[in-house]
Amino acid sequence: MAAVGSAVGLGNIWRFPYEAGQNGGGAFLLIYLLCVLVMGIPTLLAEMTLGRMAKTNSVEAFRRVSKHPVFSRIGYLGVLSCLLILGFYTVVAGWTFQYMWESVSGGIVGGTTEQFAQSFVDFSTSPFQPLFWTLLMLVFTHLIIIGGVQKGIERASKLMMPLLFVLLVVLCVNSLMLDGAREGLLFLFKPDFSAIDSGVVLSAMGQAFFSLSLGAGVMITYASYFEKEVNMPRTATTVALLDTSVALLAGIVIFPAVFTFGIQPTQGPNLVFVTLPNIFAQLPWGSVWSFIFFLLLALASITSLISLHQVVTAYVEEEFRVSNRKAALIVTCAAGVLTVFASLSLGVLNDLRVGGMCLFDLLDFVTAKIMMPVGSLLLCVFMGWRLEKSALLNELTNYGTLRWRWAKVFVVVLKYVVPILVTLIFVNELGVFKF
Numbered sequence: 001m002a003a004v005g006s007a008v009g010l011g012n013i014w015r016f017p018y019e020a021g022q023n024g025g026g027a028f029l030l031i032y033l034l035c036v037l038v039m040g041i042p043t044l045l046a047e048m049t050l051g052r053m054a055k056t057n058s059v060e061a062f063r064r065v066s067k068h069p070v071f072s073r074i075g076y077l078g079v080l081s082c083l084l085i086l087g088f089y090t091v092v093a094g095w096t097f098q099y100m101w102e103s104v105s106g107g108i109v110g111g112t113t114e115q116f117a118q119s120f121v122d123f124s125t126s127p128f129q130p131l132f133w134t135l136l137m138l139v140f141t142h143l144i145i146i147g148g149v150q151k152g153i154e155r156a157s158k159l160m161m162p163l164l165f166v167l168l169v170v171l172c173v174n175s176l177m178l179d180g181a182r183e184g185l186l187f188l189f190k191p192d193f194s195a196i197d198s199g200v201v202l203s204a205m206g207q208a209f210f211s212l213s214l215g216a217g218v219m220i221t222y223a224s225y226f227e228k229e230v231n232m233p234r235t236a237t238t239v240a241l242l243d244t245s246v247a248l249l250a251g252i253v254i255f256p257a258v259f260t261f262g263i264q265p266t267q268g269p270n271l272v273f274v275t276l277p278n279i280f281a282q283l284p285w286g287s288v289w290s291f292i293f294f295l296l297l298a299l300a301s302i303t304s305l306i307s308l309h310q311v312v313t314a315y316v317e318e319e320f321r322v323s324n325r326k327a328a329l330i331v332t333c334a335a336g337v338l339t340v341f342a343s344l345s346l347g348v349l350n351d352l353r354v355g356g357m358c359l360f361d362l363l364d365f366v367t368a369k370i371m372m373p374v375g376s377l378l379l380c381v382f383m384g385w386r387l388e389k390s391a392l393l394n395e396l397t398n399y400g401t402l403r404w405r406w407a408k409v410f411v412v413v414l415k416y417v418v419p420i421l422v423t424l425i426f427v428n429e430l431g432v433f434k435f
């Protein structure tokens, strides 16, 4: 449940619909599903295998399993990625809190599309309001983390994830009754093969990695808490299946509404924060729908935030031999500083730019487009080429007690398929070479 909680987040509900909207709907979905199947599940399984084999934080895991001077340091990249992702992800998560509050306090009801768009810009660029919500989100995450792995994370995940599913299904039913339901569903599920180009393929691959929380040590850390009986191939498949279902449900909630109210599916990142309040306002009981939706988004982001936080906390705790509370506090403070600057970088500090990007965009860019693909690539190369094949297969099959008929295919995918495909994304996204 916690692994599902990490995977399911803003990536599914906010990023997936807008990426699908910008990349041709059905065509994007088709390639995305292929990416999850061909690269996502194998990489997820590779992280889990390493985590349970090493039974320690993601930095130490590589060190313990590899004696190689380069491979033993791969873990640092993941911990750093998580800290940097925390820096901007918490900001977006804070916005969901704000919108939840505004739904009931009357801040979002009424107004035109332009007014909603403007109020989003005003809010996200103002100095204090978003900081308040962002830091509140961080405090929440901190409190769950210091509850410990089982009491805190498990309890929170077990409560929040099923609730999320129920809420999504309720919203789906609502959307399916809208006039534009047919058009919305056709857009999402009917692939227009002529729309498939290299950009669509690469966006879909990037989305698959982000959505499954890969390449940053999350699944290594979580799998270090697995029992030795856990069936990892099945667990990895389940996580991927649930994560994909949530993305699909989110699509089914959003696209019918988008077509009903004549909104462009190609809106981009502000689709959720600008368009949905507009849609909700036109629905009967709009503020209730709006509240439910943003509550959902907030829950989804908290369980992802927990995973990001726990990777860094587990590292600090075990590496520097400090208590869980102290480690969590250090991480919260570090993330807090980053978050404050990331949030302010959209407003008062917007002129402070590196490579043309403000801090918020820079954190997003550096993690999603550089560090995560490199992290996944190194992981797969390590697991496929460096690790003894027998050690890999033993861990994977619980020392032969489990039969998994894809094991051989899995090894080939780790050695060749993932490294080659990830290299393509990486090279393309950096713009070194455009396919």
Ligand code: TRP
Pocket: 006, 007, 008, 009, 010, 011, 012, 082, 085, 209, 210, 211, 212, 213, 214, 215, 216, 218, 304, 305, 307, 308, 372
């Ligand atoms: N997968 C989450 C989402 O879809 C985000 C996330 C959580 C993440 N932990 C991560 C992304 C680690 C990359 C790496 O919203």
